[in-house]
Amino acid sequence: MFSERRYAIFNVALILAAVLLALNLFNIHLPSVGQAQSFFDTEEPSCLVDWQGEQTQWYDLDSCCLQARKQLSCEPEVGGWDCGAGSDTVHYVLNDKAYRYCQRQSFWP
Structure with missing residues (x-):
């Protein structure tokens, strides 16, 4: 159905999302990119x-x-x-x- 390349890309995206959610769970904040956070606040x-x-x-x-x-x-x-x-x-x-x-x-x- 899907090629192995698509599965690999999907797995990497899921791992990245899991890492970001785990960091958020432990209240670890990553620095914002540029001034985007200040711009929207x-x-x-x-x-x-x-x-x-x-x-x-x-x-x-x-x-x-x-x-x-x-x-x-x-x-x-x-x-x-x-x-x-x-x-x-x-x-x-x-x-x-x-x-x-x-x-x-x-x-x-």
Whole structure:
């Protein structure tokens, strides 16, 4: 019915799809190609400073990135990232576009 060449191409495509799904399962993100991800994300970069439940917008994104990087961890949340050092400390809440911007800075490995 099909040639062996078609089966080989189909198998390679399935293996590639399985690898990508496995990476997604373990929350491993591959870098985007070019600026496509930023181009389609029309949301403005946003940084919120959260202190004991009170959130304040911080408009200096470079300073926010630096302070967020100083925290112990940045954990993914629904719609963004929460960077903090514990439960009773200041947290920096970044949306996805701001987090990608911060990752491109020289101080963010």
